Amino acid sequence: MAKTTAVLSQQVTKKRGRKPQGDRPMTSAERAKASRDRRRFPMEGYSGKPVSVMLSGDAHRALDELVSTYSDQSQKEIIDLALIHLLKSQQVTQ
Numbered sequence: 089m090a091k092t093t094a095v096l097s098q099q100v101t102k103k104r105g106r107k108p109q110g111d112r113p114m115t116s117a118e119r120a121k122a123s124r125d126r127r128r129f130p131m132e133g134y135s136g137k138p139v140s141v142m143l144s145g146d147a148h149r150a151l152d153e154l155v156s157t158y159s160d161q162s163q164k165e166i167i168d169l170a171l172i173h174l175l176k177s178q179q180v181t182q
């Protein structure tokens with residue numbers, strides 16, 4: 089009986105590491121998928137579709153001029169706004 093009380097009175101050490109977000113730890117496949125999703129969808133509201141284009145000389149100069157005019161925005165943000173504006177103006181005329 090004395091042995092049982094000695095075992096029960098010992099301090100319980102905490103488990104190492106973070107607590108799992110769900111009810112169980114993620115498997116390695118789930119962690120890999122979460123990592124891929126974070127890279128693919130870095131910000132809320134973006135589809136994460138990568139686009140690689142070669143601009144013509146006129147388009148490149150226009151983009152440079154817009155970047156210098158709107159210096160607080162990145163090239164990506166300027167291209168996003170230009171595409172959305174073009175689509176909205178096209179819908180109005182049709």
